[in-house]
Amino acid sequence: MEIIPINYQLTFEPDLKKFTFSGSEIISADCKKSNNTIILDCAELKITSCIVKSQGKIVKSSPKTNEKKEELQIKLSQKIKGKITIDLEFQGILNDRLLGFYRSQYVQNGKTKYLATTQFEAADARRAFPCWDEPEAKATFDISIIADNKFTAISNMPIKSKKKIGAKTIYHFSKTPIVSTYLIYLGVGEFEYLTGRVGKIQIRVITTKGNKSKGKFSLDLGKKLLTSYEKYFGIKYPLPKLDLIAVPDFAAGAMENWGAITFRETILLYDPKTSSTKTKQFIAEVISHEIAHQWFGNLVTMKWWNDLWLNESFATFMATKFVDKFYPEWDLWNQFVEDAMNVAMGLDSLKTTHPIDVKVNSPAEIREIFDAISYDKGGCILRMLEHYVGEPNFQKGLKKYLSDFKYQNAKGQDLWDAIGKASKMPVSSMVNTWLKQPGFPLVEINQDGNTLKLEQKRYLLEPDKKFNKGLWSIPLSLGLESEISKKLFTKKSMSIKLPKNTLGFVANYGRKGFFRVKYDEGILLDLKMLVDEKRIPAIDRWAIQNDLFSLCVSGDEQVRNYLDFSDAYFEEDSYLASVNVAHNLASLYFRAFDEPFAEEIRGYAVNYFRKILFNLGWDPKKSDKHTDALLRGFTISVLGKMNDDVVTEEALRRYKKFLKSPSSISPDLIESICSIAAWNGNAKTHSELTKLYKNAKTMEEKLRFLGALCSFKDKKLLVKSLDFSQTSQVRSQNMQLPIMKVAANPYGDKVLWVWLKKNWKRINKKVGHGNPLFNRIVASIASVADDSMEKEIKTFFKKNPTPGTERTQSQTLERIRINSKFLRRMRKEFKDG
Known part of the structure; x- marks a missing residue:
């Protein structure tokens, strides 16, 4: 950087009637090279005054903003060098697009109120004040806010002094430590x-x-x-x-x-x-995630956005670790594996995935990498790394990294060096094979007596010779009731001798490694017995069928083999394996929804779900485990959607009672029961649920009814729910939810794509360009389209460009092809069988 900011003195005066704000700033900076132009990041601001001083003297300056480049260019009459100050006054908009300095609307006692708040990450501080808006340009900030007397003002630091001036109060906040612009906060309300x-x-x-x-x-x-x-x-x-x-x-x-x-x-x-x-669990995880950032991200900040993943995945990993300390009964690491690892592998087994460490050039590209690779895959890699070096070494390296770089910027490599030093292990070379290349490996294992032959190759759901490259350093661990062997697997293939009299084994013991395993038939037969007898840990029981199911989707395995293997889980008592087998059976049934063989799959699924419900019962008990509540709602709603008579009857009875006495259903079951009412409902049910939505007191309750409104079979009612989501009754931040829920409804494929095409411009306006939620909306198309529509979808996005979703678009098309091929293979398999 040619000019380095030292301090920003900022004053803001928001107007919550006109939705504008005025601001002034004095930037002290150090100009390293002599030059006669100053370029700052600046967007949607009108500059009303500009004074530049060098060596205490005013230098004639002419400011000009460039909207397209989002910058403010200040041309000077002479060259400057050394200490300078830039004194600016400007005006901006309190927008309703949820980025920069924006307004938020809410209703209190029937009255509409407004507050002003900010969201600056990744590159939107420039919408509030001209600045060098990148992580490395750290400076100190002296912030003041002028607000109407009825409001309170908040910023990063405590209030140092406040003073009433007529109808307004001016708040001065203490000086911040050195910090990046994306972490600055302003709030008035x-x-x-x-x-x-x-x-x-x-x-x-x-x-x-x-x-x-x-x-x-x-x-x-x-x-x-x-x-x-x-x-x-x-x-x-x-x-x-x-x-x-x-x-x-x-x-x-x-x-x-x-x-x-x-x-x-x-x-x-x-x-x-x-x-x-x-909700309780989610609140705990997110608070933990954000507090971890106060050190990792805020105190030590990435040099550039290509290391964003490290910020996010580290906070995700730490959040799980610490909430697990306070609530061990929540079984959080197992849930992490079910949620984070499944989602990450789902995305990372596409050709259109990206490496964790990805080149980012422009702010628009940054928004695209806030995805499951940056958060979830990254979290899994850290979990694998911690296991590889051991927890004490991991913590030791981390402490060193944080104390070496506090109040500065660091690269991912700095952390690997620190953990490598602490553990005296080849951390950097190991971890970089997982960061620098896309995808992850499949390890194939064939057994010959006591010898295992192992091969690794890139795992793809849509096999493709062009994308087969890749070699990983895999921390490979074998075990049964405990770990038997641990090796770093770095070549294409290797052999391992098993200890004599080994009764069986699991590879990737404890599912610590981010890879899938394909066993030969003999090993699978042994494993089926070991699962049935619960001779291997719950997480490994989960992993074996999880890999097997994925291999069905990629065409490496037969669906009937999976169904047959799932029998071993009939007496399963762990949440993790139960919920994943249940998810997989349900997803097979809903994929086969209109096919003649759907009944055969339904047989397996209904049996499995009924057994779970029999064990759990309908009503929460004092003796319930935390995860029982999560499983119960899911089980009831799937059985309802598989038209199980007993469940349907009971759910409708409870729904009728609920309409009269709202406290008659536990909060964990409200959405499930209302969804079954919708599934069996008509226009009258639709208006009942809409009324419940409108009268709900909290946002959390509203979202349950909004979800239920997307569970109808009747296409007209589904369109009605989608139209409702476009009204002012539904906040733009929740816009993606009804779309995702209709996409997941087997009757939704008849209406969603047509509706999206018709309403795209409105949605675009409501959700706002560059909003991360847009990617969820684009991704939902994968559930309602087949590969005969590929051309139409491509043409649609060409005509309706939605910047920031390009990567998601190509991933969505790939998922559509994978789903279509999978369904065709199932048709063939069940017809021939």
Whole structure:
């Protein structure tokens, strides 16, 4: 960088009636090379005054903004060098696109209210003030906010002083430590808060009026996490306060602004009476994720966005680790494997995936990599690395990295070097095989007596010679009831001798490695027996059938083999294996929905689900495990959609009762029961659910009814629900939800694509360009299309460009081809059988 910022002195005055703001700033900077142009990042701002001083003298300057390049160019009458100040005044818009400095609308006691808040990651601080808007340009910030007297103002640091001037109050905040622009926060609104302390640190949960009572769970957890992270990292939390702020309109889930973390309301507010078990768990995970960022990301920041994955996957990995410490009964690592690993492998077995460490040039490209590769695959690789070097070495390396780079920027390589030094192991060469190339390996194992022959190759769901390259350093671990052997598998093939009298084994023991395994027939037969007798750990029981199912999708295995193997899970008692076998059987049935062989698959699925429901019962019990609540709702709703008479009858009975007495159903079952009512319902049911949606008090409750509204069989009613999602009744941040739910409904394929084409321009306007939710909407097309529509879909996106979704578009087309081929193979297999 030719000019290095040192300090920004910023003042903002938002106007929540006109939805504009005015601002002024004085930037002190150091000009390293003599030049006569200053270029800053700047978007959607009107510059009203510009004064540049060099060596204390004013230099004549003429500012010009370039909207397309998002920059402000200041031409100077002479060359400058050394210490300079840039004094700017500007005006901007409080937009409703959920990025930059934006407005959020909510209703309180029947009155419409507004608040102003910010979302600057990745590159939207430039919409609030001209700056060098990249992670490496760290500086200190002195922020002031002028607001109407009825409002409170919030920023990263505590209020240093405030003063009333007529109808307004001016807030001055303490100076920040050095920090990147994407972590700056500004908030103005009618807030209330719960306050707690951890040592000298003030910690608050901040909400719109009337909601603070739902912040208790989050406040208590926030306090515990702050202390635990300080201990683990060996570095004190660097700021005097931490605010957790609930924002009514928010595009992401949460954002780790330093000292002022923002959240969607549904991810911070917990009401034991109306919230579900799933919500409680999700709140805990996200708070933990964002607090981990206060060190990893905020104190030490990536040099450039290509290392974004490290920020995110690290926070995902740590979040799981710490919530698991407080709630071991939640079985969180197993859930991590079911959710994060499944989602990551699903995306990473496409040709159109990308390496974790991906080149990023422009801000628009950054938005595209906030995906399952950056969060979930990255988290799995860290879990694999920690297992490979051992937990103490992992922590030791991490502490060294954080203390070496605090208040600075670092590259991923710096972390691998630190962990490599701590463990004296080849960390860098091992880990880089997982970061620099796309995809992951399939390890094929053939047994000959006591010798295992192993081969590795890239695993793809749509096999393709052009994409077969790849060689990984695989930490390979074999085990049965415990680990028997551990090797680093770095070549195309190798042989391993098993210890004498080995009764059987699992490869990738504990599923620590990010790879799939294909066993020969003999080994699979042994494994089926070992699963049935529960002689191997639950996570490995999960993994064997998880790999087997995936091999059916890629055409390496027969579906009937999977169905046959699933018999071994009939008496399964672990959440992990049960839920995944259930998911896989359900997905086979819904794929075969209109086919003559659907009945045969339904037989397996219904049997399996009935057994689970028989064990769980309909009503929550005191003795329930945490995961029982997650499994029960899923089981009931799938049986309802497989038209199981007993379940349907019971669900409809409970629904009728629920309409009269809303507290008669546990929050964990409301969406399932309402969905079954919709599945069997008509226009009257539709208006009942719409009314429930409109009258629901919390956003969490609203979303349950919105989900249920997408479960009708009647196409007209599904279109009605989709149209409803376009009205002002549904916030743009939730727009993707009805689309994804209709896509998952087997009757949705008749209506969704037609509806999307018709409403694309409206959706585009409502969700807003560059909104990360757009990728979810594009991805949902994969569930409702087949490969005969490939050309039509391509043409549609050519005519309706949606920047920031190009990668998702090609992934979606690939998924459509994979699904279509899989269905054709199933037809052949069941016809011949």
